[in-house]
Amino acid sequence: MAEHGAHLTAGLAANSASGRLSIFEVVAQDTLMLAVRPAAHHLCKVLVESNPARYGFLWRWFDEIYSLLDFLLQRHYLSRTSASFSENFYSLKRIPIGNGIRRWASQGLPRAQHWRSLLMIIAVPYVKVKLDRLFARLREEDDYAIHLPESSRKRLCKAFLAAYPFLNMGWEGWFLIHRLLYIFGKTHYHSPLLQVAGVRLANLTPADLRSFEQKSSSVSRSPTTTSVVGKLTAAFGKALGGAAVTLSTSVSVGIFFLQFLEWWYSSENQDTIKSLCSLPTPPPPVHLDSLMNDDLPRLSTVCSLCNKLRTNDTALATSGYVFCYRCAYTYVKRHQRCPVTGYPAELQHLVKLYLPEA
Structure with a gap:
């Protein structure tokens, strides 16, 4: 067992030295954004329940508002760090495939890879969420609604209900196959979305970190812009950067809090909660x-x-x-x-x- 563990450790060390990421790193950064969306959805639900008249539009347009904010956040990180928010959180970057020019992470991605990455990060999850909700709604209507004579729309809905589970299984299987191939070293992409975007993931190097420091110092030493448009652009850039840093700092605390809530409401912990909440009936007064x-x-x-x-x-x-x-x-x-x-x-x-x- 010790020798087998030594071989695994040596393999991980070799992968790290060659710039290849472990499956744990890439899965961790994928999981980060999957945890942010339910947290934002729960926050929206709390706001709507507190004041439906004022915050009702947040619930109706949650997917669109979340995608717009996610677009602004991911575009900022891709242009500044060559990585998405979650990838930058784990000190990763995206490297263009088939580009012979060496680029630092602070230079951002080339235009084609930049917009393809945004499309894979924002549009694909948005469409997937919409299809999942449409499937759930149509299945509920099919189970509880009164069945009228079939029309062309009804037949189309039945075809969608019959085909979508197999499409979803194929989609998840596509990702599983890529991860298995990545584990065995047969591909550079742990996700097919990276392959479509034309990029792969790698660790940030010391040269990348130095380029970030030089870029931030050059921005701070640059002369103050006198035009109104320049001042507004600089202020917007600083505000967006500050919001990004604040979000990055708070996510680490938020993820711990979400994991605590998940543990607290888990089925394994229900017995403990019941024992704490089911207090004995107080005795009657002595008098x-x-x-x-x-x-x-x-x-x-x-x-x-x-x-x-x-x-x-x-x-x-x-x-x-x-x-x-x-x-x-x-x-x-x-x-x-x-x-x-x-x-x-x-x-x-x-x-x-x-x-x-x-």
Whole structure:
């Protein structure tokens, strides 16, 4: 086992030395953006539930708004670091295939690879999400809707429902095959989207890091632009860069928080949550012993306040005792507590009891 582990370690070291990334690195950066979208969707849901009139449009147009913001973020990183947001987070960069000119990461990608990368990063996930939701909606309608005589639209929807699971399986299998080929060293692309974009992933080199520092220092030493358009462009660039840095810093904390929530609500942790939340019923007040013997009526149909047969029976939700409505209303309004147990109570805790006629 030790020798086998040594061979694995040596293989990983050789891959690192040759500039080839491990499967764990590339899968980790893929998973990062997959975790950001559900977090943004949950935040949107919280905002909409707090004020539907103001934030309702966020829920209706969430996919479009998220794709637009993602487009601005990814375009900024691709033009500045030759990598997407998640790839830059893991210190990776995209290298153009078939380009003999050596480029630093700070120079960005060539125009063709830049726009093809944006298309693969933004458009493909957007279309995939829309198709998944369309399939879920049509399947729900097909299961619960009233089946009318078939039309051309109905036949088209049935064909889509029948074919989409196989298309989705083929899509996922395409990605799985690329990852297996990448693990065994048969291809440079762990994802077919990278191959379509004409790029591959690699680690940032010390020369790339120095180029980033030189670029930032040259920007800080550049003379101040006097034109209004130049000032607005510079301010927008600084704001976008600051937002990108803030997002990059907060994502590391956010991912930990999301993993904690996932663990907290996992099925394995439900028993622990139930044991913490299912607290025992508190014991009755100590002074009830004397009340039971002296002040409380012997008959269950007698009100303990007026010592007469109850009329218009009303229970107090905080304690469960039953009184006449008039007696309970007057006492609770004056003392704000239960007359038997002394538990705090309000008028809204009075519950009318509808008993069957004797």
